[in-house]
Amino acid sequence: MINSWKSFFIAVEQMREIQKVYFRTKSTAALHAARKCEVAVDAAINQKRSEWEKQVQPELIGGFYG
Numbered sequence: 001m002i003n004s005w006k007s008f009f010i011a012v013e014q015m016r017e018i019q020k021v022y023f024r025t026k027s028t029a030a031l032h033a034a035r036k037c038e039v040a041v042d043a044a045i046n047q048k049r050s051e052w053e054k055q056v057q058p059e060l061i062g063g064f065y066g
Contacts, residue, residue: 002044011041 015037
């Protein structure tokens with residue numbers, strides 16, 4: 001589970017290493033491992049974007065007219 005910036009960076013590093021292995025070997029196992037890492041990294045990115053959007057919305061609604 002990616003729950004901090006440090007774990008995010010570690011996950012991205014691992015993903016990149018597994019991708020390199022896949023591109024060198026074209027191994028099915030490496031492909032599945034790379035996809036699994038990509039899904040975890042993408043989920044963390046989407047979660048952070050969602051958090052940022054929630055922070056921005058109150059400013060837009062109550063900031064100028066509130």
